[in-house]
Amino acid sequence: MNTLSYKTVSINKATAKKEWVVVDANGQHLGRLASKVAKLLRGKYKPSFTPHVDCGDNVVIINADKVVLTGNKWTDRIYLSYTGYPGGQRETNPARLQKKGSDRLFRKVVKGMLPKNKLGDKILGNLHVYDGTEHKHEAQQPKTIDINLLK
Numbered sequence: 001m002n003t004l005s006y007k008t009v010s011i012n013k014a015t016a017k018k019e020w021v022v023v024d025a026n027g028q029h030l031g032r033l034a035s036k037v038a039k040l041l042r043g044k045y046k047p048s049f050t051p052h053v054d055c056g057d058n059v060v061i062i063n064a065d066k067v068v069l070t071g072n073k074w075t076d077r078i079y080l081s082y083t084g085y086p087g088g089q090r091e092t093n094p095a096r097l098q099k100k101g102s103d104r105l106f107r108k109v110v111k112g113m114l115p116k117n118k119l120g121d122k123i124l125g126n127l128h129v130y131d132g133t134e135h136k137h138e139a140q141q142p143k144t145i146d147i148n149l150l151k
Contacts, residue, residue: 011048016055018126020142022135026063028147030094030109033067036150037106038113041123045150054119058126060142064102065131069094079108103129 021040025033043049043056069077074095081090097105106129114120128137 009048010053011050011055012053016043016050016053017046017048018055019057020060020137020140021057022060022062022142022144023147024063024144025061026066028067030067030069030105033061033147034106034109035113036147037061037127038110039150041110041126042114052119054122054126056123056126058128058137058140058142060128060130060135060137061106062130062133062135064106064129065098067102067105074098102131 023033023037023040037059039045040059041056043054046055049055075093077094078091079093079097081092082088083090094105097108107124107127110127111120111124114123128135
Protein backbone atom coordinates (compact mmCIF):
# COMPACT_ATOMS: atom_id res chain seq x y z
CA MET A 1 0.00 0.00 0.00
CA ASN A 2 1.32 3.41 -0.93
CA THR A 3 1.27 5.52 2.24
CA LEU A 4 2.15 8.75 0.42
CA SER A 5 -1.31 8.88 -1.11
CA TYR A 6 -2.77 9.40 2.37
CA LYS A 7 -0.63 12.38 3.24
CA THR A 8 -2.50 15.23 4.91
CA VAL A 9 -1.84 18.52 3.18
CA SER A 10 -1.64 21.54 5.45
CA ILE A 11 -1.85 24.79 3.52
CA ASN A 12 -0.22 28.06 4.53
CA LYS A 13 -0.80 31.71 3.75
CA ALA A 14 1.06 31.49 0.44
CA THR A 15 -0.75 28.41 -0.87
CA ALA A 16 -4.28 29.36 0.26
CA LYS A 17 -6.63 29.95 -2.66
CA LYS A 18 -8.85 32.81 -1.56
CA GLU A 19 -11.82 33.87 -3.69
CA TRP A 20 -14.28 36.76 -3.62
CA VAL A 21 -17.90 35.86 -2.99
CA VAL A 22 -21.07 38.00 -3.08
CA VAL A 23 -23.96 37.06 -0.79
CA ASP A 24 -27.41 38.66 -1.06
CA ALA A 25 -28.99 39.22 2.37
CA ASN A 26 -32.41 40.21 1.03
CA GLY A 27 -35.05 38.39 3.12
CA GLN A 28 -32.49 36.20 4.93
CA HIS A 29 -32.59 35.59 8.67
CA LEU A 30 -29.67 37.31 10.40
CA GLY A 31 -28.34 34.45 12.52
CA ARG A 32 -28.59 31.77 9.85
CA LEU A 33 -26.95 34.03 7.29
CA ALA A 34 -24.20 35.05 9.71
CA SER A 35 -23.31 31.46 10.60
CA LYS A 36 -22.89 30.53 6.93
CA VAL A 37 -20.89 33.70 6.28
CA ALA A 38 -18.64 32.86 9.25
CA LYS A 39 -18.01 29.41 7.75
CA LEU A 40 -17.18 31.01 4.39
CA LEU A 41 -14.80 33.47 6.04
CA ARG A 42 -13.12 30.70 7.99
CA GLY A 43 -12.79 28.40 4.94
CA LYS A 44 -14.73 25.47 6.35
CA TYR A 45 -16.46 24.74 3.04
CA LYS A 46 -13.10 24.02 1.37
CA PRO A 47 -11.50 20.57 1.35
CA SER A 48 -8.14 22.18 2.16
CA PHE A 49 -9.35 23.76 5.42
CA THR A 50 -6.54 24.36 7.91
CA PRO A 51 -7.60 25.64 11.36
CA HIS A 52 -4.61 27.90 12.05
CA VAL A 53 -4.51 29.64 8.62
CA ASP A 54 -6.69 32.33 7.05
CA CYS A 55 -7.80 30.17 4.11
CA GLY A 56 -11.37 31.43 3.78
CA ASP A 57 -12.95 33.60 1.12
CA ASN A 58 -13.49 37.36 1.06
CA VAL A 59 -17.25 37.82 1.50
CA VAL A 60 -19.24 40.82 0.22
CA ILE A 61 -22.75 41.09 1.67
CA ILE A 62 -25.20 43.22 -0.32
CA ASN A 63 -28.73 44.34 0.66
CA ALA A 64 -27.73 44.12 4.32
CA ASP A 65 -30.47 46.59 5.26
CA LYS A 66 -33.11 44.03 4.16
CA VAL A 67 -32.08 41.32 6.63
CA VAL A 68 -34.85 39.81 8.79
CA LEU A 69 -35.15 39.14 12.52
CA THR A 70 -38.19 37.24 13.76
CA GLY A 71 -40.44 38.30 16.61
CA ASN A 72 -39.48 41.33 18.67
CA LYS A 73 -35.73 40.71 18.42
CA TRP A 74 -35.11 44.10 16.78
CA THR A 75 -35.94 45.81 20.07
CA ASP A 76 -35.84 43.11 22.78
CA ARG A 77 -32.40 41.59 22.12
CA ILE A 78 -29.69 43.37 24.11
CA TYR A 79 -25.98 43.62 23.29
CA LEU A 80 -23.82 44.71 26.23
CA SER A 81 -20.50 46.55 26.09
CA TYR A 82 -18.28 48.04 28.74
CA THR A 83 -16.33 51.30 28.44
CA GLY A 84 -13.80 50.38 31.10
CA TYR A 85 -14.95 53.00 33.61
CA PRO A 86 -17.11 52.45 36.72
CA GLY A 87 -20.76 52.52 35.71
CA GLY A 88 -19.73 52.27 32.07
CA GLN A 89 -21.85 49.33 31.01
CA ARG A 90 -23.77 50.26 27.86
CA GLU A 91 -26.52 48.34 26.14
CA THR A 92 -27.82 48.51 22.60
CA ASN A 93 -30.15 46.51 20.40
CA PRO A 94 -30.08 45.38 16.76
CA ALA A 95 -32.36 48.23 15.63
CA ARG A 96 -29.89 50.86 16.90
CA LEU A 97 -26.93 49.08 15.36
CA GLN A 98 -28.79 48.82 12.03
CA LYS A 99 -29.55 52.55 12.17
CA LYS A 100 -25.85 53.34 12.66
CA GLY A 101 -25.02 51.07 9.73
CA SER A 102 -25.65 47.48 8.75
CA ASP A 103 -21.91 46.96 8.83
CA ARG A 104 -21.91 47.27 12.63
CA LEU A 105 -24.72 44.76 13.08
CA PHE A 106 -23.19 42.14 10.81
CA ARG A 107 -19.69 42.56 12.28
CA LYS A 108 -21.10 42.16 15.81
CA VAL A 109 -22.98 38.97 14.92
CA VAL A 110 -20.30 37.35 12.75
CA LYS A 111 -17.51 38.23 15.19
CA GLY A 112 -19.20 36.11 17.85
CA MET A 113 -19.02 33.10 15.51
CA LEU A 114 -15.29 33.38 14.77
CA PRO A 115 -12.31 32.35 16.94
CA LYS A 116 -11.52 34.74 19.78
CA ASN A 117 -7.87 35.35 18.86
CA LYS A 118 -5.64 37.19 16.36
CA LEU A 119 -6.77 34.91 13.54
CA GLY A 120 -10.43 35.74 14.21
CA ASP A 121 -9.64 39.47 14.03
CA LYS A 122 -7.81 39.01 10.72
CA ILE A 123 -10.61 36.89 9.26
CA LEU A 124 -13.21 39.52 10.20
CA GLY A 125 -11.31 41.96 7.98
CA ASN A 126 -12.35 39.85 4.97
CA LEU A 127 -16.02 40.78 5.51
CA HIS A 128 -17.45 43.69 3.50
CA VAL A 129 -21.05 44.80 4.11
CA TYR A 130 -23.14 47.17 1.93
CA ASP A 131 -26.74 48.33 2.30
CA GLY A 132 -27.69 48.49 -1.37
CA THR A 133 -26.92 46.29 -4.35
CA GLU A 134 -23.84 48.34 -5.33
CA HIS A 135 -20.39 47.54 -3.95
CA LYS A 136 -16.87 48.66 -4.79
CA HIS A 137 -15.31 45.21 -5.30
CA GLU A 138 -16.22 44.64 -8.95
CA ALA A 139 -12.53 44.68 -9.92
CA GLN A 140 -12.00 41.44 -7.96
CA GLN A 141 -14.66 39.73 -10.13
CA PRO A 142 -16.59 38.17 -7.24
CA LYS A 143 -18.89 35.25 -7.92
CA THR A 144 -22.47 35.36 -6.63
CA ILE A 145 -23.55 32.36 -4.59
CA ASP A 146 -26.91 31.29 -3.18
CA ILE A 147 -26.37 31.08 0.57
CA ASN A 148 -29.39 28.76 0.95
CA LEU A 149 -27.55 25.95 -0.87
CA LEU A 150 -24.81 25.81 1.79
CA LYS A 151 -25.19 23.65 4.88
